[in-house]
Amino acid sequence: MLVYPYLPLYNYFTGTVSPAPYDFFQPGMNTPAQAQQIIESLRPGPAVLLQPAFSDTIPHSWAETPLKAIVDDPVMDYIARNYRICKILKSPDDRGFWWMVPKNRTCP
Numbered sequence: 001m002l003v004y005p006y007l008p009l010y011n012y013f014t015g016t017v018s019p020a021p022y023d024f025f026q027p028g029m030n031t032p033a034q035a036q037q038i039i040e041s042l043r044p045g046p047a048v049l050l051q052p053a054f055s056d057t058i059p060h061s062w063a064e065t066p067l068k069a070i071v072d073d074p075v076m077d078y079i080a081r082n083y084r085i086c087k088i089l090k091s092p093d094d095r096g097f098w099w100m101v102p103k104n105r106t107c108p
Helices: 008-014 032-041 067-071 074-082
Strands: 002-004 048-050 083-090 096-102
Touching (some): 002 008, 002 032, 048 074, 048 083
Parallel strands (some): 002 048
Antiparallel strands (some): 083 096
16 A cells, blocks of 8 residues: 555554555655656555645645645656545544545445
């Protein structure tokens, strides 16, 4: 299961392994080549746990991140085009997460 953009402990807590080669990926801090590697790791179609509002925290926590990096996130764009939401989840601190599967699969 890919947890995007990053929360490696969630893989640990759920007993899953990320298909991506990085435990940590954040737009503006990683290279376009690294984003492409994550996209390639999604081609077999693993589930995704997405935090859609993560980009809202970037300007406050990482103020030097270029706006273009937040707006043009190729991994988020790929997920949006190729995955669908099965369930909307909430963390104990009320963060929203989307449990997603490839559009060609049914929700478990």
